[in-house]
Amino acid sequence: xxxxxPNRDGVWKETGLIEKFPAPQLKxxxxxxxxxxxxGPTVAGGRVFVMDRVDMPKQVERVLALDEKTGNEIWxxxxxxxxxxxxxxxxxxxxxxxDDGRAFSLGTMGHLFALDAAKGxxxxxxxLLKEYKIRMPIWGIAASxxxxxxxxxxxxxxxxxxxxxxxxxxxxxxxxxxxxxDASYSAPILIKQAGxxxxxxxxxHNVVGxxxxxxxxxxxVPFEISRMVISIATPVLEKNRLFVSSFYDGSMxxxxxxxxxxxxxxxxxRGPDEKLTESLHSIISTPxxxxxxxxxxxxxxxxxxxxxxxxxxxxxxxDAVPRQRxxxxxxxxxxxxxxxxxERGELIISRLSPKGYEEISRxxxxxxxxxxxxxxxxxxxxxxxxxxxxxxxxxxxxxVCASLAAE
Numbered sequence: 001x002x003x004x005x006p007n008r009d010g011v012w013k014e015t016g017l018i019e020k021f022p023a024p025q026l027k028x029x030x031x032x033x034x035x036x037x038x039x040g041p042t043v044a045g046g047r048v049f050v051m052d053r054v055d056m057p058k059q060v061e062r063v064l065a066l067d068e069k070t071g072n073e074i075w076x077x078x079x080x081x082x083x084x085x086x087x088x089x090x091x092x093x094x095x096x097x098x099d100d101g102r103a104f105s106l107g108t109m110g111h112l113f114a115l116d117a118a119k120g121x122x123x124x125x126x127x128l129l130k131e132y133k134i135r136m137p138i139w140g141i142a143a144s145x146x147x148x149x150x151x152x153x154x155x156x157x158x159x160x161x162x163x164x165x166x167x168x169x170x171x172x173x174x175x176x177x178x179x180x181x182d183a184s185y186s187a188p189i190l191i192k193q194a195g196x197x198x199x200x201x202x203x204x205h206n207v208v209g210x211x212x213x214x215x216x217x218x219x220x221v222p223f224e225i226s227r228m229v230i231s232i233a234t235p236v237l238e239k240n241r242l243f244v245s246s247f248y249d250g251s252m253x254x255x256x257x258x259x260x261x262x263x264x265x266x267x268x269x270r271g272p273d274e275k276l277t278e279s280l281h282s283i284i285s286t287p288x289x290x291x292x293x294x295x296x297x298x299x300x301x302x303x304x305x306x307x308x309x310x311x312x313x314x315x316x317x318x319d320a321v322p323r324q325r326x327x328x329x330x331x332x333x334x335x336x337x338x339x340x341x342x343e344r345g346e347l348i349i350s351r352l353s354p355k356g357y358e359e360i361s362r363x364x365x366x367x368x369x370x371x372x373x374x375x376x377x378x379x380x381x382x383x384x385x386x387x388x389x390x391x392x393x394x395x396x397x398x399x400v401c402a403s404l405a406a407e
Contacts (some may be wrong), residue, residue: 001044001098003144008189012334012386017404021363026402030071036371036396037091040383044098048392053091061092063105075120081109086140090371093142104152108140124172132158135182142185148212157183163203178215181205184231191237194260202244204229218261225249233282238289245282247299269311274299279311284328295352301327303357317357330383343379369396
C-alpha cells in the first residue's frame, strides 16, 4: 500500500510462491499502457496505483488507478504541471501512499493530493512549491508521503524550518513543520525506539529522529556531503542499528539507544571517489540489514556484503546486474530469499549470506526504456510492488503484472 511495503522495510511476507521461474521470460497476466515516470506502483483494495507524466499537448502529471486483476483503468486524475529547474524530466518520483480509503500523491514540483482511492475525486490538495517556497532539489521532490495516525508527512525542503511538513490526512490542514535542512530524495520511515514511535528522516544534511506527533527533534546526526545532496536510498533498521548510504559520500551506521531517544555514529566510511569506494556507495538501491551484515549495491552495480559492526567488506559479486554507473537493483526479502529486480527488467530469486551471493533463478519481466535514462536501451529504475502472489512493475511505456504463485 506504500513505498517498500506496509512497514517501509522491504519485507514481503506472502507464502505459496514459486521456487524457480518456469522460463527465461515471465508470462504477464496483463500489460497496461502508461507514460513515463519513476514512481513505483503500489497495490491496495484491488487497485494498482501509479503516477506518470505526459508532455503533449501540454505538461501534466497523472495519478492512475488500475484494476489489479485486469489492468483496466478505473480512474485517472490529471493536473497541469510544468517542470522548471528539474533534471531528469521523465516524470513523478514518489510512490502513491494508500491509507483508510485515501490515495496520497506527491508530484515532482510539490503538488500534494489526497484522492478518494475508489473514485479518484479530490478530497483536498496543496501546492507546496507555492505555499512553502520549496528550495527545489535538482531532481525534484521524490520522497513518498508517510501516513501515520491522523497525519500525512512529506519531505519538501520548504523555506525556513519546513524541510518536513505534516498535514491532517482528512482535511489537509498543516499540523507541524520541522527542520531548516534542504530536502533529499530519501523517503522517511517510522520506527520504534525506547518504546516510542520515532520518525526517521535522512535530509540533505542530517539523519534525524523526530516525534511524529508534533515534529519535535529527538536526535540529529550530521551526514556531511562533499559535492551535492544525493541521499536517495531509504534508511534501513535492524534492531538498534540504522544504516544510510550515498553515491559520493559512502555509508554511515548509527547506533540507536534502547533506553532513550538518542543516537550516535557507530562508523562512517567513504572512498576517495565513486569508483574507488569504501564500504558501500549506493545510489538508488536501498540496502538491507540482516543480523551483523549489510547487503547493498555499490556505485557501479557491485553487490556487496559488509560487516555491520565495522563497515568492512566481506564479499563482492558482479553477477546480479551489468556494470554501469548508477546500476540499480531493488531488493525485497521474502522468508530466507531475496527477490531482486534489476535495471535490466529482470527478476532474480536469490539468497544472500556472509558466504556469498547465491542465484536461484532469473527471468525477464519487462523491457527497459529510455525516458528514465537515455543510456543504451534504457533502464528500469522504478521499484516494483509485490502483492497477492503477483509482481507489478513499470517502465516508461507500460505497467506489467505477472503471477508468482506456485502451481
